Every structure is written in structure tokens, then in C-alpha cells.
Amino acid sequence: MNIGEAANSTGVSSKMIRHYESIGLLENSKRSAAGYRIYSDTDLHNLRFIKRARSLGFSLDQIKQLLSLWQDRKRASGDVKTLAKKHIEELDAKILELRAMRDLLEELTESCHGDDRPDCPILDGLEAP
Amino acid sequence: MNIGEAANSTGVSSKMIRHYESIGLLENSKRSAAGYRIYSDTDLHNLRFIKRARSLGFSLDQIKQLLSLWQDRKRASGDVKTLAKKHIEELDAKILELRAMRDLLEELTESCHGDDRPDCPILDGLEAP
DNA sequence: CTTGACCTTCCCATGATGGTAAGCCTGAAG
DNA sequence: CTTCAGGCTTACCATCATGGGAAGGTCAAG
Helix, strand or coil: CCHHHHHHHHCCCHHHHHHHHHCCCCCCCEECCCCCEECCHHHHHHHHHHHHHHHCCCCHHHHHHHHHHHHCCCCCHHHHHHHHHHHHHHHHHHHHHHHHHHHHHHHHHHCCCCCCCCCCHHHHHHHCC | CCHHHHHHHHCCCHHHHHHHHHCCCCCCCEECCCCCEECCHHHHHHHHHHHHHHHCCCCHHHHHHHHHHHHCCCCCHHHHHHHHHHHHHHHHHHHHHHHHHHHHHHHHHHCCCCCCCCCCHHHHHHHCC
């Protein structure tokens, strides 16, 4: 299977597949005589794993660790759980940060009449904290 | 006032002040005979505005618009409100996305015993959706 | 044998920020 | 007056994940 077909079947773009290979997230794939990359079912399996981990917000670096745990039959599930928990904390921190932004901004926005007049609590709020 | 002092007094790094100037977010500052940037109170005011807008998650592009509204005495507060609302929507979308990730990941994590045994619902969840 | 769709590598861009290096300027202490 | 530290200048590189595009090789159908 060529890279385009692999991309279609996994939802990972050809561009990204090459990139993952270049940063060592994927092993170098086999090549045809002409130098085309050739993908096996195992490769697709890995790509789908990466795709799902990305969709949960893991960084490529974290995914590298997850992949090696995934491929290690003697892994301790505790190691995976530790990684996942740390990522949940990161997500929580980000969510809190965004919610604080959102809430403050909404407060300002609600008190802005939003018509043709120039006075605007939003700009006032940005001018002084 | 030199750039370092301006940076200290506004919390915006020298690096970023120069960057904001280079992308046209700030007007080119005055220069001393030797070419040093010189900042006035007005400049500091602008820098603090940018700093606060950044802390609410506005992009530099959005801030460019906010700044020009801020400096326009004939602005319509409705224009500001529209911008702010759009940004709130963006924040909401991002928060929803992160919460979906978080909740799914937590679900997987809770069902993982997290000890020395290799079987792990987190990895299983990444393997198949 | 041509054509179009695919593949290859290589370079550039994004957005916000930080780092570093080479070289100039300023002010204070000797 | 010289020297030295520390601040300033520009210019380039890096991050992170992703996409765009160019220049050129390959393959299959007509």
C-alpha cells in the first residue's frame, strides 16, 4: 500500500506520515524498487493509534512513549496510567485557564451595550485590570 | 525610557516589544541618536493594553483590531462587542474540545488498574475507538 | 508514447515566544 | 582617559504540529 492509500485509510495525511517517520515516531517504512513507501497492516495500526492519541490531545512526544508501552507486552499498566494522568492534569490546567478568560470576557461583554455609542466597558477593562 | 525599562514596567519582554513593532502592532518607536528605542507613557499604555488583551487570549491579529478601535474615539461599541463575542465563541469551542478529550481520557484512566500487570484499558482505547 | 495521478525530497510558512551571537553604546569606577 | 559591565542593536534559529508548493521521478491506462 502506497502512502496516499495509507493516508486515506487512516485519516493521517501523507505529509504527516512522512513527518512522523522523519522524527522517529514511526520506523522507516519499506520502500518499493522506485523508492515509494510501502505500508503494511501493522503500519496502519500504528498510524491509527497515533491518530487517536492525537485526538486526545497527547503531544507527539507523549505518543512516542505511549507507542513504546503499547508495543511492549511486558509493560506495567501503571506506567501508562501515570502518563495519562499527567496529561489529564495538563488538560485541566488549560481548561481552567480558558474558562477564566472566557468568564472575565463575558462579564465585560455583558456590560457593553454594543450599539453605535463609543463608550465600551470591554475596552475599559482592557485598559485597566 | 529604554526598551528594558519599558519591558520591566509593562511585563512585556523586550523581545516581544520589538516583535510587536516589526509586525506593525505598535508604531515604530522614536530612536535616540545611537539608535536605541525610546518609549513614552503612551507607548507603555499601548503595551499594557496588548498585555491584557493577550491574557484574555486574543490573538495579535484581533488585538490589532482592538487597538484601532480603542484609539478611535468615534468607534461603535457594537464593533468591539462583536469582536469580543466572536472570541468568546472561540474560547467556548476550545474548552468543549478539551473537555471532551479530558472526559474520555479520564474514563479510560479510571478503568485502568494501574499496577504491574500489562493489560491496560487506556491502550486498548487508543487501539480501537 | 503520452498523459495524469501519484510519489519523492527539499524548502518555506504559520503564531507567539524564547535563545543566542556579533557588535555598538553608555555610564561608572579606576 | 581607559576600561568593563551591562544594556542595546540586528539577524538568525528553535519550538510544535501542520500544510503548501516546487522540481523531478514513476506508474498505469489509453
